[in-house]
Amino acid sequence: SSELTQDPAVSVALGQTVRITCQGDSLRSYYASWYQQKPGQAPVLVIYGKNNRPSGIPDRFSGSSSGNTASLTITGAQAEDEADYYCNSRDSSGNHLGVFGGGTKLTVL
Amino acid sequence: QVQLQESGPGLVKPSGTLSLTCAVSGGSISSSNWWSWVRQPPGKGLEWIGEIYHSGSTNYNPSLKSRVTISVDKSKNQFSLKLSSVTAADTAVYYCARGMSGYVKPYYYYYMDVWGKGTTVTVSS
Numbered sequence: 698s699s700e701l702t703q704d705p706a707v708s709v710a711l712g713q714t715v716r717i718t719c720q721g722d723s724l725r726s727y728y729a730s731w732y733q734q735k736p737g738q739a740p741v742l743v744i745y746g747k748n749n750r751p752s753g754i755p756d757r758f759s760g761s762s763s764g765n766t767a768s769l770t771i772t773g774a775q776a777e778d779e780a781d782y783y784c785n786s787r788d789s790s791g792n793h794l795g796v797f798g799g800g801t802k803l804t805v806l
Numbered sequence: 807q808v809q810l811q812e813s814g815p816g817l818v819k820p821s822g823t824l825s826l827t828c829a830v831s832g833g834s835i836s837s838s839n840w841w842s843w844v845r846q847p848p849g850k851g852l853e854w855i856g857e858i859y860h861s862g863s864t865n866y867n868p869s870l871k872s873r874v875t876i877s878v879d880k881s882k883n884q885f886s887l888k889l890s891s892v893t894a895a896d897t898a899v900y901y902c903a904r905g906m907s908g909y910v911k912p913y914y915y916y917y918m919d920v921w922g923k924g925t926t927v928t929v930s931s
Contacts, residue, residue, distance in 0.1 A: 730917030732852075739901055739924050740844075740852065745917035746910065762913075783852050787907070787916050793865050795842065795854035795905070795916070 701798035719784030729767035828902030840905030
């Protein structure tokens with residue numbers, strides 16, 4: 698079982714805003730990182746730290762955190778944003794172990 | 807620009823040992839990073855396997871710890887994964903990745919910013 702919990706599936710109308718959430722105790726002390734994965738491809742980092750985007754990631758992707766919940770927001774979702782999204786952090790044991798959320802399948806309608 | 811490339815057998819027999827290598831190019835494995843392995847069974851989510859620092863310090867997923875060894879070869883600028891006593895449940899795409907961790911008040915951060923393309927390993931007789 699994962700220590701980070703994500704909704705299995707979320708949908709959004711083209712051009713609208715969608716928020717994908719990730720819950721876990723470790724998020725009270727760790728920023729979540731977020732990865733986009735399209736079928737047959739490796740994951741791609743889209744958000745890290747407080748709200749940082751790697752080079753090449755569109756600014757419609759943003760991150761935020763409150764309490765034990767981290768959120769990835771896509772403002773003005775595009776068809777190419779349809780993918781699986783995973784959050785990631787260290788776990789809450791204090792042993793510096795990595796952990797992923799179960800993933801959220803985003804459908805752009 | 808750092809790039810990672812996994813290599814190793816695509817088929818492993820049950821009870822055997824899975825061995826993969828990740829070659830690091832465009833950068834040094836002795837940099838201040840955690841070098842990680844992540845896997846993804848068919849149709850399922852990502853699973854963190856473990857990581858190694860260039861000093862040799864390791865962290866392993868508790869569910870795999872008794873079977874996993876991650877090592878680093880600085881002379882070849884690569885790191886490796888060994889998973890023993892494999893079963894069909896270990897069939898997955900295996901990724902290597904570069905991890906970054908630190909602290910920016912008031913939170914710690916941890917992320918994997920560079921990934922290999924992944925290699926499929928099937929456990930079957």
